[in-house]
Every structure is written in structure tokens, then in C-alpha cells.
Amino acid sequence: MIQYFNIIQALCRSALSNPNEAVIHQIIRLKESLKKDGYSKEAKSLLGLLSSSQGSSDMSPSKIQKSFITGAGEEISSKTSVPVDKETSTPLAEIIFVPDLPNDMPLFDPNIQLAIQSIVNEWANFDKLLEISATPASSCLIYGLPGTGKTHLAKWIAKQIGIPVVLARLEGLMSSFLGTTSRNIGNLFAFANRYKCVLLLDEFDAIAKLRNDPQEVGEVKRVVNTLLQSLDSRHEKGFTIGVTNHDSLLDPAIWRRFDIQIEIPKPSLEVMMFLLKKFVKPLEFSDTEIKFLTWCLEDSSGADAEMLSKWLKRAFVIEKEKNIVSVMKQFALLNSGRVNSNKRNMMLHKDEEFISMLLNDKAFSFKQKDIASLFGMTPSSLSKQLSKFKESEKI
Ligand SMILES: Nc1ncnc2c1ncn2[C@@H]1O[C@H](COP(=O)(O)OP(=O)(O)OP(=O)(O)O)[C@@H](O)[C@H]1O
Numbered sequence: 173m174i175q176y177f178n179i180i181q182a183l184c185r186s187a188l189s190n191p192n193e194a195v196i197h198q199i200i201r202l203k204e205s206l207k208k209d210g211y212s213k214e215a216k217s218l219l220g221l222l223s224s225s226q227g228s229s230d231m232s233p234s235k236i237q238k239s240f241i242t243g244a245g246e247e248i249s250s251k252t253s254v255p256v257d258k259e260t261s262t263p264l265a266e267i268i269f270v271p272d273l274p275n276d277m278p279l280f281d282p283n284i285q286l287a288i289q290s291i292v293n294e295w296a297n298f299d300k301l302l303e304i305s306a307t308p309a310s311s312c313l314i315y316g317l318p319g320t321g322k323t324h325l326a327k328w329i330a331k332q333i334g335i336p337v338v339l340a341r342l343e344g345l346m347s348s349f350l351g352t353t354s355r356n357i358g359n360l361f362a363f364a365n366r367y368k369c370v371l372l373l374d375e376f377d378a379i380a381k382l383r384n385d386p387q388e389v390g391e392v393k394r395v396v397n398t399l400l401q402s403l404d405s406r407h408e409k410g411f412t413i414g415v416t417n418h419d420s421l422l423d424p425a426i427w428r429r430f431d432i433q434i435e436i437p438k439p440s441l442e443v444m445m446f447l448l449k450k451f452v453k454p455l456e457f458s459d460t461e462i463k464f465l466t467w468c469l470e471d472s473s474g475a476d477a478e479m480l481s482k483w484l485k486r487a488f489v490i491e492k493e494k495n496i497v498s499v500m501k502q503f504a505l506l507n508s509g510r511v512n513s514n515k516r517n518m519m520l521h522k523d524e525e526f527i528s529m530l531l532n533d534k535a536f537s538f539k540q541k542d543i544a545s546l547f548g549m550t551p552s553s554l555s556k557q558l559s560k561f562k563e564s565e566k567i
């Protein structure tokens with residue numbers, strides 16, 4: 173091919189006399205391929221053509237590449253109409269504008285926090301990275317247990333980039349009409365690719381769940397293929413975030429389409445303490461009380477901590493309750509799925525067993541005087557009660 177380079181060069185020159193994005197994009201591809209194959213002189217001459225071509229001032233390669241993500245695309249306004257399911261007329265997505273996205277980064281362990289910060293830095297500096305020919309990641313899959321703050325995190329990332337979110341719940345795209353699901357997916361991606369936005373695909377596992385239905389084999393294949401093609405089409409158009417609880421259900425081919433994958437774990441004890449302090453505001457609890465609540469919420473999620481905080485507010489402000497232990501017991505009784513079952517049984521059984529379990533937990537190292545104040549006793553009556561209990565156990 174290289175013996176015809178003079179002709180290719182002439183073709184490029186004439187195409188560049190009236191440039192458009194497609195022409196420039198193809199010449200950039202040719203230049204990159206030549207460079208990769210060692211034809212650096214030829215690649216350089218194409219670069220020269222590109223930069224000196226008419227209109228290059230507003231269509232330089234870096235600008236065009238930039239446009240893939242941030243520059244191109246129409247602005248979404250409150251008047252922009254969202255595509256709908258043709259059969260039911262339900263909107264395929266919800267638009268969330270920047271002011272309505274969360275300001276607070278969710279709380280995670282420092283190592284996860286750092287990793288997330290590095291993605292945000294990469295995405296916020298996308299243009300600069302493209303200028304030095306680095307290809308930053310543009311898609312990210314967030315997965316983990318329910319209520320761990322995944323959707324909140326995805327929205328917060330979008331807030332940092334400063335563009336609206338097109339939020340689609342995959343369940344909502346699925347239709348009982350044959351072929352409609354694929355069409356909905358196609359329409360959703362066409363919409364997202366047209367506008368400057370972060371496409372947020374929430375509850376991404378919904379499609380995988382469909383696969384368990386033997387009657388749907390053909391349809392599922394079609395849907396997964398459409399999704400794969402759509403994700404590919406999205407690659408150079410904008411940021412995409414997928415969120416799922418059931419990472420194991422995802423098709424490996426879909427999984428691979430995401431440049432970055434972040435697993436969000438359940439909160440550690442330290443993170444749980446921070447979350448509780450944050451959620452109970454404006455109420456204030458002592459460190460011992462927060463430690464006690466954290467003990468009760470071991471294995472629970474951030475969403476559970478938020479729910480417990482609502483209970484505490486209701487009990488302390490509206491019902492004028494004074495004792496945190498009795499509120500916690502009430503919560504455990506009526507929120508069985510939110511509290512570790514072993515701890516729940518202990519809480520709802522005898523106070524003495526509950527207290528012994530607290531005192532014996534080495535990870536928390538509660539002192540007798542702290543426990544006594546939680547249970548509204550003096551330290552001496554607590555120790556009397558405990559020794560009586562131990563005696564009765566021996567009998
Ligand atoms: N680590 C966290 N930091 C701050 N807030 C949190 C955290 N985890 C959960 N939350 C809060 O809990 C609630 C639920 O969070 P979110 O909807 O983001 O969870 P999710 O992981 O997407 O859950 P699901 O898997 O059920 O969709 C939100 O109000 C969120 O702010």
C-alpha cells in the first residue's frame with residue numbers, strides 16, 4: 173500500500189479542502205495505523221495535512237476527539253422530549269439535571285474513596301488526556317450488595333463531570349411485546365448518544381434475569397446483542413455507568429464492555445460509625461451510643477443505617493423517647509431483614525445475654541460503665557445483675 177502513498181496523500185488533501193468530522197476522523201485513523209506500523213514519516217505528513225487544512229482551526233484532531241465525549245452532542249433542556257415505549261407510552265429514561273444530583277460523595281473505605289477519586293479526575297480531565305493521546309476510560313460498572321450507595325455514587329460522579337444524567341432502569345425498557353425491548357434499548361442509546369450526558373443504566377441485571385426464562389431464549393439473545401452493539405456505539409460518544417446488585421448474572425461479554433469495574437462492599441465498622449453520625453443529624457449521640465448502634469448494625473448496609481436514623485429521629489423527637497436501647501430493640505423487631513439475625517435474637521431475648529454479648533465483643537471493647545449508661549443503670553447495679561445472671565446460668 174505504501175507505494176501508493178502519494179495518491180493517498182493527494183486524496184486526503186482534496187478531502188480536507190472541504191473537511192467534515194467523518195473525513196478527519198478517517199484520516200486520523202489512517203495516520204494512527206501508519207504510525208503503529210512504523211511508517212512514521214508518512215504519518216507525520218498526514219498530521220501536517222490535518223493541521224494545515226482549511227478549517228483546521230476549529231476542527232483540529234484534538235478538538236474532534238474531545239467532541240466525542242464532552243464537546244459534541246446537544247444540550248439537554250427541560251423541553252427535551254425523552255423517548256417512550258411505543259406500546260405503553262412510558263418514558264424510557266428520566267433526566268436528572270446537575271443541580272438535582274447529590275453534592276455529597278457517599279462514604280466508603282479510604283482505598284475505595286481514592287480509586288473513585290481517580291476515576292473522577294480522569295473523567296473531569298478527559299480533554300487533556302485525549303490531547304496527549306491517552307485514551308481514558310469512558311465506562312464504568314458499579315456493583316455490590318443492595319443499599320450500599322451504588323446509585324448515589326453514580327449520580328455523584330455525574331455531578332463531578334457537570335453534565336446531566338439520563339437514568340434508565342433496565343427493567344423499564346423490557347416489554348412483553350416481542351422485539352420491543354431491543355427497540356427500546358436502541359432508542360435509549362440513540363437518545364443518549366445525541367445529547368451531552370452521562371448514561372446511567374441502573375438495575376442492569378434485569379436483562380440477565382430474563383435469561384432464566386426458557387420461553388424467552390430467542391428474544392434474550394436478540395436483546396443481549398442489541399445491548400452489546402449499543403454499548404459499543406456509546407464508547408466514543410459519552411460516559412456510561414452501569415449499576416447492578418447481581419454481578420454474577422451479567423453476561424461476560426457485557427461485563428467486558430466496561431472499562432472500569434468497581435465493587436462496593438458493605439460498610440466497615442468505621443464507615444458505619446461515620447454514616448450513622450451523618451444520618452442522625454441534627455440529633456447528636458455520644459460516641460458510646462454511636463458505637464452501640466454500629467454494633468447492632470454489623471453486616472447491614474448504608475441504606476439500613478439511614479433507615480435506623482429515621483427511626484431514631486421519630487422516636488426521640490416525636491415520641492420523646494429517652495432510651496436508645498429500647499428504640500434499637502423496636503427497630504430490630506420490625507426490621508428483621510436489616511439486622512444480623514444472631515444479634516437480633518440476642519437483643520430481643522434477655523437483657524443480661526444482650527449485655528454479656530456486648531461486653532464480650534473484643535472488636536468493640538465496651539466498658540461496663542458505658543453499657544450501664546446505655547441501659548439506664550448504675551455500674552454497680554449492672555455488675556450485680558450480671559453476677560446474679562451468671563449464678564442462675566450455673567444452676
Ligand atoms: N456508603 C454510603 N454513603 C452515603 N450514603 C449511603 C451509603 N450507602 C447507602 N447510602 C444511602 O442509602 C440510600 C440507598 O443508597 P443507593 O440507592 O445508592 O443504594 P444502592 O446500592 O443503589 O441500592 P440498590 O442496590 O438497592 O439499588 C441512599 O439514600 C444513600 O444515600
Ligand SMILES: [Mg+2]
Nearest residue numbers: 322323374415
Ligand atoms: Mg441502586
